[in-house]
Amino acid sequence: MGIDVFGLIALLVFVGLLLLYGVMGRRWPAVFRPMPGFEMLGRGIERAVEAGERVHLSLGTGSVPGKDCAPALAGLAVLSRVAAATTMSDKPAVVTAGDGALAILAQDTLRAAYAKVGARERYQPTAARMLGPTPFSYVAGLPTLLASEDVSIHMLIGSFGAEGALAAEFGERREAFVLAGTDDIPSQALMYATAEHPLIGEEVFAGGAYLNVGELHRASLRAQDVVRILIVGLMLAGTILRTLLDLL
Amino acid sequence: MRLRASLVWAAVASGVGLIVLLGFFFDIEPLRVARQILVDWAVLLAAWALILGLLNLLSVHWSKVSQQEKGWPYSAVLLLFFLVTLILGLLFGPDSPVILFLFNNVQLPIEASLMALLAVTLTIAGFRVVTRRRDLVSLVFVGVGFLVLLGTGPWLIGSEGVLNTFFRDVRNWLAQVWAAGGARGILLGVALGAIATGLRVLLAADRPYGE
Numbered sequence: 001m002g003i004d005v006f007g008l009i010a011l012l013v014f015v016g017l018l019l020l021y022g023v024m025g026r027r028w029p030a031v032f033r034p035m036p037g038f039e040m041l042g043r044g045i046e047r048a049v050e051a052g053e054r055v056h057l058s059l060g061t062g063s064v065p066g067k068d069c070a071p072a073l074a075g076l077a078v079l080s081r082v083a084a085a086t087t088m089s090d091k092p093a094v095v096t097a098g099d100g101a102l103a104i105l106a107q108d109t110l111r112a113a114y115a116k117v118g119a120r121e122r123y124q125p126t127a128a129r130m131l132g133p134t135p136f137s138y139v140a141g142l143p144t145l146l147a148s149e150d151v152s153i154h155m156l157i158g159s160f161g162a163e164g165a166l167a168a169e170f171g172e173r174r175e176a177f178v179l180a181g182t183d184d185i186p187s188q189a190l191m192y193a194t195a196e197h198p199l200i201g202e203e204v205f206a207g208g209a210y211l212n213v214g215e216l217h218r219a220s221l222r223a224q225d226v227v228r229i230l231i232v233g234l235m236l237a238g239t240i241l242r243t244l245l246d247l248l
Numbered sequence: 249m250r251l252r253a254s255l256v257w258a259a260v261a262s263g264v265g266l267i268v269l270l271g272f273f274f275d276i277e278p279l280r281v282a283r284q285i286l287v288d289w290a291v292l293l294a295a296w297a298l299i300l301g302l303l304n305l306l307s308v309h310w311s312k313v314s315q316q317e318k319g320w321p322y323s324a325v326l327l328l329f330f331l332v333t334l335i336l337g338l339l340f341g342p343d344s345p346v347i348l349f350l351f352n353n354v355q356l357p358i359e360a361s362l363m364a365l366l367a368v369t370l371t372i373a374g375f376r377v378v379t380r381r382r383d384l385v386s387l388v389f390v391g392v393g394f395l396v397l398l399g400t401g402p403w404l405i406g407s408e409g410v411l412n413t414f415f416r417d418v419r420n421w422l423a424q425v426w427a428a429g430g431a432r433g434i435l436l437g438v439a440l441g442a443i444a445t446g447l448r449v450l451l452a453a454d455r456p457y458g459e
Binding site for chain 2: 004008077111112144147148165172185194201204205206214227231
């Protein structure tokens, strides 16, 4: 029987910090650095609701059993907040994904958000949909959707490859508010160029904390920071020790 | 009753997630078998979800065509080719020459042309970055992109000149020192973010499967 002791300790430290900050959060609220993208998103959604325009959230081209579903799960957390804010609009939020399972999860999230604000009858299953099963077939379906649904807020929070740059560009061409993030590093560089508000690195996972989805979202951001400092500290210590050992 | 159902879903999601997660840390036979079975189930469920997603796609476009909504002709074309491909696939099989012909001569060229469009899009976006976000980071971003292009592409005046070698060295230095270091830092942040997101689902703080 083999046990990955180091991995297990790291996981337990992460869970411990998450729960600790979750409990401490109300007493000692976290102060995060300003992120203009998420700050402007709230005002943008209000404007879109007043103007009768639609908010679109793309969950990317990743798939649920794959390793690339984590950003889409973060996108679903953002959706729960955004959907609640747009339920009473003439044109409620629409969600798209490149995977059937993600589309179903988006439907469930929308249904729950409508139920929470007592507007269950306004929920439409077609508000969450699969656009295409391959990355480029998904992106090819976006321009028609953005035009036909009068989208003015175009959010991309999910896993994207190079197609993410095109997805962001289609929103820019409509002069929409474009907020885009992914877990793929080369695609982040492409989105930095094409999107008005790019999300770099772990910012794609920070939407829940910035939009006040829940206490554990803020706690997880603080836990990430502590674990990152620990890892960087260990890396530096390891480098110094290795150098010293080589010198001696 | 509703509350009880949501608790059951949360318990199932957390329990299954925990078994799969523990399988990464403990190399025990029963745990390994249980983990494999659960992952296989997830793959099967994902395949059914794909079918449901396609039905969802059909229903959205059918509704657009039947109500003659904005952009309905595109939906009609999609429905037509969806049904043609489905029928041909069911009749001849997914590996048949007919389906391969459609894939190689319709889907592949369309996706390749979209990829080609990306080059044009990025060039325009590069100019837009400089005009819209006039800060140091954007200037560095575009400047580095330009230097990497100079060091990567072929040169009109021969590829072994002093200037060419200089830009190739600059490109290698930028890619192997600055970009690789930065990418590792970003990767660390992404990995921690993904772990935190997974843990929130495991702890049932995030319930994307409904309340």
